[in-house]
């Protein structure tokens with residue numbers, strides 16, 4: 265028996281794949297910036313949701329054919345596209361504001377290295393490829409003063425959090441500052457319990473934290489009522505305290521921040537809400553221009569006075585100009601009891617005609633109004649696909665489930681077992697067939713001797729696969745099929761797309777739908793409308809129901825000459841290889857009248873025993889690797905034919 269590969273060998277393979285993935289992602293990023301340059305020239309919007317829909321639908325389909333589920337592909341690509349959009353925005357923003365372009369920026373933020381503000385600021389600078397000179401501050405006022413006095417170029421202020429809501433102190437500060445909002449950024453706040461590496465959860469008695477994380481983790485803290493809370497001015501101070509303390513103290517902070525202090529996360533996911541994100545605004549001394557291609561936000565503050573319906577009038581102005589308001593917050597005006605200052609974020613570019621017009625109208629009715637800034641919106645809403653495009657099961661499998669009695673593949677529909685005539689070869693309950701398989705690339709001039717030897721060893725047919733999905737080379741195909749015919753082997757040709765049907769059917773005795781095309785509805789329907797027998801290979805990740813659902817699509821189109829081909833599925837025993845699913849063979853034989861053959865050419869373990877077991881369990885044939893030692897195949901086939 266072949267030994268399972270070593271863990272380190274497998275890890276090396278994964279490492280090299282990951283390296284390839286990274287370099288592909290870097291190349292994609294580079295291309296995305298080139299796209300931004302072209303959009304800059306013809307003034308086209310950065311976001312093109314139609315293109316995204318088309319791209320996502322294609323990738324979901326291609327991924328599914330390779331065994332990757334739709335949600336996995338979608339979430340990967342949502343992240344990739346978000347990155348692409350934000351990079352394009354940062355590029356165009358830089359081009360539109362050449363004076364604010366610097367190699368190195370001084371950035372003021374709350375606390376010290378390791379706080380969430382620090383993480384937000386460093387990510388913001390990284391995206392703009394700007395070196396960050398970080399200036400930790402002890403309060404929001406100090407951040408504002410540091411920027412106002414020119415000691416910092418940017419200030420980072422947390423404005424709202426998905427768990428604890430708006431950060432009032434920052435709203436109040438904005439009332440009195442002359443700074444402009446020039447950007448926003450949102451980060452995931454993954455609160456962890458950080459302690460020294462040798463601390464255990466049972467050791468922890470005291471918890472240091474900033475009031476914000478304490479309020480965002482209130483449920484966790486209620487469950488751990490014995491922990492003594494100590495308030496700190498920032499998460500960095502909390503981590504510093506843990507560093508100075510003994511094993512009984514811990515802090516709330518991010519794992520990334522904790523690592524800067526040599527602390528480890530004893531527990532993670534402390535926040536009340538699963539999605540815990542904080543939005544930061546970036547303030548600077550001067551406002552910036554936002555290019556019209558970039559989705560922009562404008563933040564205003566206004567006091568309407570205590571007239572009935574004053575706020576409604578404001579909102580109606582926005583409505584009249586088709587301007588969406590993404591946030592509305594109110595804060596008391598200091599020194600004026602019962603009067604409110606409203607903060608509005610609207611999805612509009614300050615320079616746009618509609619926003620300018622709306623502002624004029626608002627000025628007429630407001631007692632006070634001020635634009636705090638216009639900046640690129642970093643909320644990249646993921647483009648969604650139609651529900652039908654996301655279904656893990658093909659639509660037909662739903663209908664099969666609803667009316668299993670009517671399903672054409674079922675024994676209820678047709679109690680007697682189906683026999684499929686493949687040239688001169690019959691496949692079915694009473695007819696066991698042996699098929700060899702090889703990729704078309706293996707064809708060579710002296711192939712005919714090998715084909716004859718296969719025939720003599722007991723094979724009746726040859727499956728020709730096209731592993732790399734190359735375009736069909738008709739001259740090779742015709743020579744190959746001629747030699748198969750001379751050797752007395754039926755030619756079964758793998759088909760990848762409906763367009764290839766007209767060429768392939770002139771050479772083939774039967775066609776094979778490879779597992780990766782098992783969900784290809786167009787292909788199944790085209791083959792179902794032809795008169796050639798077809799072998800339908802199970803996708804390595806497909807369930808029995810999905811496999812039968814694909815068979816149903818084929819049968820519904822009219823052609824009843826279908827053989828199911830079980831080629832192995834991924835499993836935990838031998839993750840590097842495929843393993844024939846004998847359980848499914850039994851189940852499918854019990855529920856369906858279609859013949860099932862078993863392809864052992866991909867499975868590396870116990871092929872001989874598997875072949876015997878499969879034939880005992882009702883398989884109507886087997887497929888072996890055409891290049892396997894012919895004598896070994898011959899003795900196996902002899903044993904199988906005897907057993908039949």
Ligand SMILES: O=C(O)C(=O)C[C@]1(C(=O)O)C=C[C@@H](O)C=C1
Pocket residue numbers: 296299300310311312313315316319344345348349
């Ligand atoms: O194709 C474009 O127009 C791009 O800008 C590239 C891209 C992408 O990364 O694939 C990014 C943003 C658009 O909304 C659509 C697609």
